Amino acid sequence: MSKIHVNTTVNGDEVDFLCDPRETLLDCLRDKLQLTGSKEGCGTGDCGACSVVLDGRLVCACLVLGVEAEGKTVDTVEGIAKGQDLHPLQEKFIKYAALQCGICTPGILVATKNLLERSPNPTETEVRYWLAGNLCRCTGYDKIIRAIMDTAAEMREAG
Amino acid sequence: MALDDTKTKDFKFVGTRPERPDGVDKVTGRAKFGADMTAPGMLHGAILRSPHAHARILSIDTSKAEALKGVKAVVTRADFSTNPTFGPGLTGEPWNVLENVMAGEKALYDGHAVAAVAATSALIARDALKLIDVTYEVLDHVTDVDKAMAEGAPVIREGAADKSVPAGMHPNVVRYHDSGHGDVEAGFAEADLVLENSFKTEATHQGYIEPHACLGSLGNDGKGELWCTTQGHWYAQKMCAALLGLETSQLRVTASEIGGGFGGKTTVFIEPVALALSRKANKPVKIVMSRSEVFRATGPTASTSMDIKIGMKKDGTITAASGVFRLQGGAFPGAPCEFTAMCAFAPYALENVHQIGYDVMSNRPKQAAYRAPGSPMAAFAVESVIDDLCKELGLDPIDVRLKNASHKGTKASFGPRFDDIGLVETLEAAKAHEHYNTPLKEGQGRGISCGFWFNHGGETAVSLALSEDGTAQISVGTPDIGGSRASMALMAAEELGIPYEHIRCTVADTATLGYNEISHGSRVTYASGLATIKAAKDAVNKLCKRAAQKWGIPEDAVKWEDGCAVPSGANAGDFDPLPLAKITANMGATGGPIVGHFEATPEGAGVSFATHIVDAEVDHETGKTKIVRYTVVQDAGKAIHPTYVEGQFQGGAAQGIGWALNEEYIYGDDGRLQNAGFLDYRIPLASDLPMIDTVIVEVANPGHPYGVRGVGETSICPPLAAIANAVSAAAGVRMRELPMSPPRIVAALKAAQDG
Known part of the structure; x- marks a missing residue:
């Protein structure tokens, strides 16, 4: 299956990746952007270990497709601390x-x-x-x- | 094991609450858990699982999967060792583990692995599974413990029973336990009231949020590397080596951070599969389980069916107690029937006690340890009957338990005499607690229960290396499943006399230390803690030796105080205290690196007891329960880091609440698991629970230098019973089957009404 080029903003940085349309945002964050702070506990939206904020809205990254991040902003655990200052x-x-x-x-x-x-x-x-x-x-x-x-x-x- | 160098007071570091050393890693997303590792050239593995509860595997055709672009290896049972090159051949538990890791002639439960694929992406691996053609001959199955023991039940595996099983039992009964003392019939005859009842509990899952995950690399030279989330990487090393026919030492295993285990990560599932795929593909292979795989194919507890009979005098004295405990542990031997039987009556000093346990196989996944394996179910049954006796005789439940409580010198229901134990202290603290003395509101019920767990020592090795700048690094072999790095550093700080922050504790890989048993049996703070203290003492002896050399006095004329070597007395000479950092600064020139070691199998893990108080409400219309207040009182021996001790108390109670009220494995008539996800297998949510109050009782364990007892497991022993007692009181009917889910409560209320 041919891959789709996705441009998005993660924790304030402009990033892009190629993904299969079946891959979740969680897969893309973890496997393509190496942001492994978001965890997969269930893959069905029941456990919240993959919680991220998508355009200001709290979502389970396992229930969002990677391609849906196109043009949006994603905030993950890796972006909570500012430099070396913890939240x-x-x-x-x-x-x-x-x-x-x-x-x-x-x-x-x-x-x-x-x-x-x-x-x-x-x-x-x-x-x-x-x-x-x-x-x-x-x-x-x-x-x-x-x-x-x-x-x-x-x-x-x-x- | 009595120790001559115990310290039970005047602690400087132990008992304080510093921040955990791995805290920043874990709040920033930096900590690397099982699924967070990658390797160059890595493939992704996936496992095909049986949809049948019991089926003969007639053939497996993998040719179409192998032909799929991107697929690099497919393995079946034939790719594992049944006759390892090194060792006497696979028998006993290693054979059972192999049979569970990859099915042989039969698929034994819904979810049993039958083949696996490695491909260049996780999606291709998943697609390839659909191309594997397995021909099954479906067989009759059984998933209920009582039915599995009954005449005519399908036989899971002929000849699996060991010698303990009495003649004439069904072949699914594979182990038998019988213990006790006195004459229970005579004891029952002395009683003013004898109650006898039957109880059932369903299987529950440990429910760790992190699914099993690993990354394995194995070459055809027999040398391998394995990264995995596990409670015991030496066990993983040993077991993978056995299943793959490797030399143990050629496989190096590194434990990742572990996202919860609770006993469920004490064995291997996907690790040998990843290594087998890697060996065939000659590339690293990563496997991560889905949640549904975790439920279908890993760790549930045993389900139980139990009969309890207890006799009591009018004054509350228990005259005799007996119990029969039937445990279903899946399609393999190993359900902890002896623990259930031995723990059942342990809180009580009984002249007449008898307990029988049965380990029964059925078509369910191989049970794995879950926090005090076997004990919580026994407490549920026994403490429910005691509660009924108290009610019928008009006695206070805590007074009755105090009257019968085990104490130092009591001959335990399971045989030996207790050393120093803290059951009475937990009961007295519970009785005095404001919770117990607060009146209930309308419609609420209160339950109390005691619980018991053995705790464990086990093989342990620790090294403590000093650095030139006077800091210390501890290497332990027990994965940190709940903040144990902090406890180790506190104990080392206490011995070395240097600040907690100057010590770093690392969970070392299998190449770094001798064999360390799994992080189970509540053993980490006890055994790795003891080993850390001993390793620090060993380093201190070496530091004192360097000071003696420098001062030109005998070694025994130097002692260690507040982080410095000092002369041991006036006769030893007049020298200024020599701080640790001064000795280590030039240790290269004074004899070389200073490292303390300790390797042993400590056997003084003190048993522990707890008493829980619970208030519950029941909605009589819907059967929904609510826990409105919860207090845990438990003997910790000595709380090294009290905040993490409280955390263990609270976590055990919360898991007990889930087990008591909602969690259960639900099998359909087809033998398939119906609720293999967190939506339908409902573990407690934040909105389900109240705050959980804790009281730490400290009755020192004579088997640990500071008096530590394990605390992780005992906390789940009383909740099932305490909650059942509270809910039964609030509902007005005795609940004898877990979980007390809304449908069960509504049914019980209706049955009571229909009378």
Whole structure:
């Protein structure tokens, strides 16, 4: 099958790749752009480990075709830190031990950053339902939720 | 194993909560997990799996697949070794693993691998699978444990039973366990109330979010490299070598970061296949499982069917207890029936106890360990009956458990006498906890349960090398499945007396250290921790020797304090403390590199106990349950990094909630798994759970220098029972089958109503 040339913007950089029309955005990010921070946990949109932001909208990269990224912007976990400065969410996740194995962490960070941009003062219930599409098998979510609530409070204070 | 050099107080580093050393890697996407590795010239592998639960493989025609452009190799069972060049031939568990990795004469379950392809892209490999023509003769199948033991059930494999099985049992019963002490019949006769009931639990999956993934490279010279997500890369090395007829040492295995295991990554599935494909294609081959493959072909727990009988006096004293535990472990021997039986009554000091376990084969995937394998199901059955006894006799469930609790010196239900244990302490902490003393709201039920797990030591090797600048690097052989690098660095810091941040802990490959057993049995903080402490002590002895040389005094006149060599007493001489970095700065000239080692099989892993308190609500109309409050109280021996200990407590509880309420393998009449995805196999979501409170009890384990007990597994032992007790109380009917999914609860409520 002939391949399609896709031009897109990932984490602010203009990039291009050739992909089979059957390949997902996740396949393209991981295999063609070597951005392996986004993970495939299920391939069916149930686990959220591949969460990325496509033109401002939180999506599962495994449910988007690579060719759909044409002309759009994609934000992944690799773009959350600015240079060597971690985002407050990243710092709090380490501080609170909000990860054990760390496989769900990229997706949860991408999803949560998107939430806080929309809703800087979420309730615990809002956070829990926003993350209902991001499975974590290790932590029972307790420390994840605490890290997020603390980050949100700190970011509000910092204005 | 009593230790003469224990330290149980005045810690400087142990017990603090520093940030984990691999934290930045894991929040930036930099950490490399199983599927994140590539190699030049790499091919992609894919595996063809049986759609039948039980079928004879009459023929496999791979010619069309081989002819597809881009396909570089196709393998079937014929490409694996049944008679390795090195070793006595494949028998026992290695043969079972081979049979599971690639089917031989029969496909034994839906999802059983029958052939594999390597191609230049993952898409071509997937397309090629469709071109492989397998002719099956479909056979009768069985997936239920009770049915698999019954007369007339299809035989999975004739002659698989070992000598423990009594004569006259169905050939699917392959192992038998019988233990206990006293006279249970006499004990039941002494009781004021005897209750007897049957329970069932469905198989669940460990549910790690990272599917199995590996990258293998093997040449026709028998030399290979393997990168894989695993809980034990030495086991992977040994098993792959056996299955491929290689010399073990010629295969170097590197463990990737591991995206969850919980017991399910303690064996090999795709790794030998990738290596076989690589050998045939002469190129590196990567295989990544899909989620559906993970569900269909890897790791579920055993499903169970259990009968429990317990007698109690009016004052709460248990007079006798007996249990029969039937475990279905898939199409291979190995369901942990002895663990189920041995753990069942371990929390209680019983004069009369008897337990029987059956390991039964059926047409399901080969069961793999899952967090305290076998124990949670036993606790569910036993603690449910104890709960009913307490209710009928009007007794407080914690008081009754305290009255019967095992303690130091108790002859355990499984034989030996307990050393220092902390069950009573967990019960007392639970009783005093604000949770237990808070009144329930209307419609809520509260459940409590105890749980027990053995914990494990195992073969362990650690090296600790000092650098010229006075920093240290630890090489451990146990993959870090939940923050163990931090715990190792804390223990090394404690011994060396240098800051935590000056220590880097690396999970070494198989070429770097001696054999390290799998990260299982809650053994990492215990055994690798013990080995890290001993390796650090070995390095400290060498540092003291250098100081003695420098000072011109005997070695035994030098001791180590706060990161410095100092004279051991006034008579030893008057020298200024010599800091570690001063000794290492010129170690090349004073005798060479300083490295501490420890290699052993520590056997002092202390058993551990927990008590959980759960409040639940049940919607009587829909059968939906909600866990409204959860408290874990567990003995950690000594919490090296308390935050990660809490994390293990919470994670075990959350997995237990899933097992109790929703998770189950659902098989159709055709023997096919009906819910091989996270949409239909529902693990707990953030929106399902409350915060999970934790209480760390510390009763030192005499078998570890700092008193550590493993904590990873015990946390999943009480939840099934504690939740069943809470839900049964809230629903007003006793739930005896897991999961307590909405349809089961509605059915139970209706049955109670219909009376």
